[in-house]
Amino acid sequence: MIPKAPRGFRDVLPTEAAWRMSIREAINERFKLWGYLPVETPAVELLDVLELGGSLTDMPFRFFDSDNNLLVLRPDVTLPVARMTALRMNKRENWPLRLCYAQHVFTENDSTYGQDRQAMQAGVEFIGEGGTVADAEVLCLLFESLQATGLTDFTVALGTVNVLNALVAEASDDEAWRAQVFKAFHESDRVAIERLAQDGRAKPVYAKVVRELARIRGGEEAIEACRELVAPLGCEDGLDELQRTYELVDANVEGGKLMVDFSIISSFNYYTGMVFKAFAPEVPAALASGGRYDHTLESFGVSAPAAGFAIVFEQLMQALEAQDVRPPHIGPEQIVFDEDPKVMFAKARALREQGKRVVLGGER
Amino acid sequence: MADRNLKIAIPKGSLYADTVALLGEAGLDITGLADPGRHLIISNPGVDFIIVRPTDAPVFTTYGGADCGICGKDTLVEAELDTAELVDLKYGYCRFVVAEPEAFAGRADEAYERLGVLRVATKYPNITRSFYEKKGIQADIVKMHGNIELAPIVGMADRIVDITATGRTLRENHLQVVEEVLGSTARFIANKAALRTDPRVVELAEKLEELTRDNELTMS
Numbered sequence: 325m326i327p328k329a330p331r332g333f334r335d336v337l338p339t340e341a342a343w344r345m346s347i348r349e350a351i352n353e354r355f356k357l358w359g360y361l362p363v364e365t366p367a368v369e370l371l372d373v374l375e376l377g378g379s380l381t382d383m384p385f386r387f388f389d390s391d392n393n394l395l396v397l398r399p400d401v402t403l404p405v406a407r408m409t410a411l412r413m414n415k416r417e418n419w420p421l422r423l424c425y426a427q428h429v430f431t432e433n434d435s436t437y438g439q440d441r442q443a444m445q446a447g448v449e450f451i452g453e454g455g456t457v458a459d460a461e462v463l464c465l466l467f468e469s470l471q472a473t474g475l476t477d478f479t480v481a482l483g484t485v486n487v488l489n490a491l492v493a494e495a496s497d498d499e500a501w502r503a504q505v506f507k508a509f510h511e512s513d514r515v516a517i518e519r520l521a522q523d524g525r526a527k528p529v530y531a532k533v534v535r536e537l538a539r540i541r542g543g544e545e546a547i548e549a550c551r552e553l554v555a556p557l558g559c560e561d562g563l564d565e566l567q568r569t570y571e572l573v574d575a576n577v578e579g580g581k582l583m584v585d586f587s588i589i590s591s592f593n594y595y596t597g598m599v600f601k602a603f604a605p606e607v608p609a610a611l612a613s614g615g616r617y618d619h620t621l622e623s624f625g626v627s628a629p630a631a632g633f634a635i636v637f638e639q640l641m642q643a644l645e646a647q648d649v650r651p652p653h654i655g656p657e658q659i660v661f662d663e664d665p666k667v668m669f670a671k672a673r674a675l676r677e678q679g680k681r682v683v684l685g686g687e688r
Numbered sequence: 689m690a691d692r693n694l695k696i697a698i699p700k701g702s703l704y705a706d707t708v709a710l711l712g713e714a715g716l717d718i719t720g721l722a723d724p725g726r727h728l729i730i731s732n733p734g735v736d737f738i739i740v741r742p743t744d745a746p747v748f749t750t751y752g753g754a755d756c757g758i759c760g761k762d763t764l765v766e767a768e769l770d771t772a773e774l775v776d777l778k779y780g781y782c783r784f785v786v787a788e789p790e791a792f793a794g795r796a797d798e799a800y801e802r803l804g805v806l807r808v809a810t811k812y813p814n815i816t817r818s819f820y821e822k823k824g825i826q827a828d829i830v831k832m833h834g835n836i837e838l839a840p841i842v843g844m845a846d847r848i849v850d851i852t853a854t855g856r857t858l859r860e861n862h863l864q865v866v867e868e869v870l871g872s873t874a875r876f877i878a879n880k881a882a883l884r885t886d887p888r889v890v891e892l893a894e895k896l897e898e899l900t901r902d903n904e905l906t907m908s
Contacts, residue, residue, distance in 0.1 A: 479885045512772035512880055514893075541890065585884065605885040608752045609770070 332384070332432075332441030343651035344444070344637060347644075348426050350472040351446045351635065358465050360424040360448050365404035367428070368395045376623045377403040378594035382431045384441050397430040402594070402617065402632055405449045410624035419452030419628070429634075433609070447614070447634030454618060454629030456565050459598050460572035462631045466612060467577040469635060470602060474649035478611065481541075481585035482570065482600045485615070486562025487554055488537060488589070494559060495530030505534060509589040514538055533557060538587045544570055546584035562597055569598060594620045598631070604639075606646030611639045654681075661685035694735050694888045697749055697757030699742035702853075703874050706779045707758045711737075714895045746771050746877060755882035756889050761872035762851055766812045772883045774893040775876040778903040782853040784815060784869035789840050790862045796846035800825070809839030810849040819849070819869045837861040 329335060336344065352362070371386060371394045385397035398404055405423060413421055426446040433440045446469075450462055463480065470478055488509065492502050501520065508516035520526070521535035533553055540550050547567050554560055566584070574582055588599050597616035604611055614633025621628045657680050662668035672682045696716075698707050712718040717732035724730055730737045738754050745759035746767040760780055764773060786808075788796050800806050809830040810816045820827035830845050837858070839845040849869060852858055858865065876896050878889045 481884050511770075512774075512878075512883060514772070514774045515776045515875060516773070518776070541884075583884070601884070603881040603884045605881060606752065608750060608879050608881050610881075 330441075338654070339651055340641075342654040344641070346652050347473045347637070347640070348444075348446060350474075351469045352424070352426065354465065354469045354472045355424040355446075355448060358422070358448075358461070358468075360422040360450075360465075363405065363408065363423050363425055365398065365401065365408055365425070365427065367397060369398050369404055369407070370394070371396045373407060373624075374398075374403050377406055377620045378623075382433070384432045385430050398427075399429055399431045401425055401427055401429060401445055401447060401634060402449060403620070405632075406451075406617075406620045406630065407624050409449075409451055409628070410621050410626040414626045416452070420458075421451040422448065423451065424448045444637035445634040446637065447612075447632055449630060449632035451621065451630040452628045454616075456568040456572065458629075458631055459565070459569040459616060460576070462614065462633060463569065463573045463582075463598075463600065464576050466600075466602065466614070466633050466635075467573070467580050467582075470612065470640075471579060473640060473644060475604065475611075475640070475643055475647060476579060477647055478602055478604045478643070479581040479583055480600055480602045481583050481588050482566070482573075482598060483584065483586045483588035484562035484566045484598050485589065485595050486597060487550065487559055487586060488534070490559035490561045491530055491534050491537065491554065491557070494527070494557065495534060496526035498525045501525040506589060506593075509538060509587060512587060530557060533559075541583065541585045541587070543584065544574070546586070550584075550586055566598060600633070602635075604643035604646070607639050607643045609636075609639050611636060611643055656683040657681045659683050659685040693731060694756070694886070694892070695738060695754040696735060697738045697740050697745045697754035697759075699745050699757075699759055699763075700739055701742050703742060703758065703760060703780045707874065710777065710779075710896065710899060713899055714892060716892075743767070749877050749879050752879055752881070754879070755886055756876065756878040756892065758874055758876055761870075761875050762812070762815070764875055764877065765870070765872075766814050768814050770880065772878045772880050773875050774878055774883075775897045775900065777874040777876055777896060777900050779900075780874040781871065782851050783871045784812070784819075784849060784851055785858075786819075786847050786849050786866040786869060787837075787858055787863040788847045788866055790864045792840065793864065796840075796866075799846050806847060807845045808847050808849055809836050809845035811836060812849060812851070815869065816849040837863055 374396060380399055383396050383399045387395055389395050409421060428442050429445050430442055448465060450458055466480065492505055496502060505520055508520060517535055517538050521531040536553055540546050547563060547570065551560055551563050570584065588601055594617045595615040596618040599615035601610040602612040612633055612635040616631040618629040621630060658675060660668055660672040660682055662671060668684060672684055675682045708718055708721045716735050719732050720730045721737060724739055728739055738748060740748055742759060743763045745757040746764050746769050748754040749757040750769040750771045762784060796806060805826045805828055807828040807830060808816055809832050811832060813829045813831045816829055830839060832839065836848045836850045839848055847866060876893055882889050
């Protein structure tokens with residue numbers, strides 16, 4: 325038998341593992357500087373409980389334990405953190421909560437270089453505070469976290485689910501049509517959006533605007549363009565907030581690029597306001613994604629606004645490599661040997677105290 | 689991003705000529721594309737054309753080998769990849785059909801009634817599987833790489849799912865169409881990161897859409 329890892333998993337060897345660790349530390353340092361405190365959640369969750377918070381797809385690992393519970397290897401960290409908060413950190417006098425984590429998630433993805441079923445996510449959840457200042461805080465932290473890893477060329481595409489939600493709700497009572505529109509937006513399938521806008525199942529004025537919305541993209545002026553488009557239909561939901569968030573972030577980040585993009589729709593259906601994804605030109609999938617989810621905690625029994633993001637290490641590493649960021653040197657700097665082991669240990673210890681990486685040499 | 693050429697995957701074969709003509713109309717420098725010889729990549733000012741097998745165009749685009757590309761809806765559906773589909777270019781029309789030998793008409797239905805399973809030969813297992821799943825029919829899919837029409841003739845499959853533009857090949861092999869699966873035309877596709885980080889992709893999509901807007905042909 326070949327001693328291999330299961331499909332979609334891989335071992336990480338020292339050079340890369342050290343790099344991943346240093347990236348984790350760099351990101352965690354930013355989280356810490358913004359006052360975010362680390363949490364850990366279990367690797368497995370009860371499927372029924374998790375699904376209270378949102379419908380999940382792409383869960384490759386579901387199984388029964390010996391208690392006959394249907395468990396799932398967590399496909400996401402936001403829902404477990406929301407569950408944890410509702411259960412154990414629900415004292416409002418201690419809110420808002422700024423929580424962060426670095427954990428593996430288990431999903432079924434195409435092509436993340438052999439790691440398509442396990443990915444490391446580092447992220448934050450800002451719970452108990454709504455509004456544009458909180459939105460901007462989360463976004464600014466994303467910019468700084470990405471930059472802390474050495475990444476320079478990236479774009480954060482920012483949108484809101486409110487406009488599309490309002491338009492689609494007004495456009496048609498046909499549930500199937502609505503679901504197809506969201507799916508087409510999520511898949512960036514403009515041909516399907518085009519066809520859905522013309523298939524007669526939705527009111528033409530609204531359908532036409534849904535179609536236009538998918539194309540609005542740009543700087544701050546894109547928000548204005550969107551407003552002009554949807555104002556006559558009374559579907560400006562979320563645009564003022566988006567504008568304020570944009571201005572605040574734009575004024576407070578250096579480097580990277582902030583774009584408005586109304587075609588951004590996440591695969592998770594729990595978002596209620598801003599949504600965003602970060603891209604690097606060299607990597608086909610998003611490096612990070614997030615948004616505001618004000619109703620999720622409610623489904624776990626405590627109502628609270630919340631927003632957050634997760635950075636996916638596998639994608640980030642690909643971008644860093646393409647942008648010529650190289651792993652830090654971690655090998656030993658010095659080999660120490662002495663015939664007398666006592667002397668050898670003492671010499672090495674003295675050097676280590678100066679911060680040198682030292683290995684013991686000689687024959688054993 | 690504009691410091692490097694835009695990379696476009698273009699399909700060899702039946703879509704090639706129309707694709708090159710359209711990209712030329714869109715203002716790209718198509719020098720050398722008329723007769724690429726054995727070249728796999730043709731670099732002109734501002735643009736690299738990557739000449740690929742039609743079924744590989746979505747692969748190149750999804751995995752970042754190209755920023756954008758052109759391929760048939762058929763290959764896009766079959767590839768099941770995470771690519772942005774931006775414009776229906778309305779040429780290269782063909783359709784997927786289920787067909788069976790004229791001489792054995794009815795035999796497949798009879799076999800299905802008896803066994804509850806249809807055996808279907810195809811080059812497109814994903815499209816075929818999802819088609820029969822939607823109909824609630826159990827299909828045993830036999831994946832082949834060419835000359836699909838042989839399968840029912842020699843009794844290896846009840847029916848075939850294949851692509852046809854005019855129906856001529858089917859007729860020549862005495863096959864008749866049983867039902868339609870889907871219609872297909874050429875699409876402009878893009879890598880999802882390129883779509884969001886490289887404005888040239890969006891500009892090209894808009895130009896192509898303008899150029900093809902008034903074309904009559906649409907997907908069935």
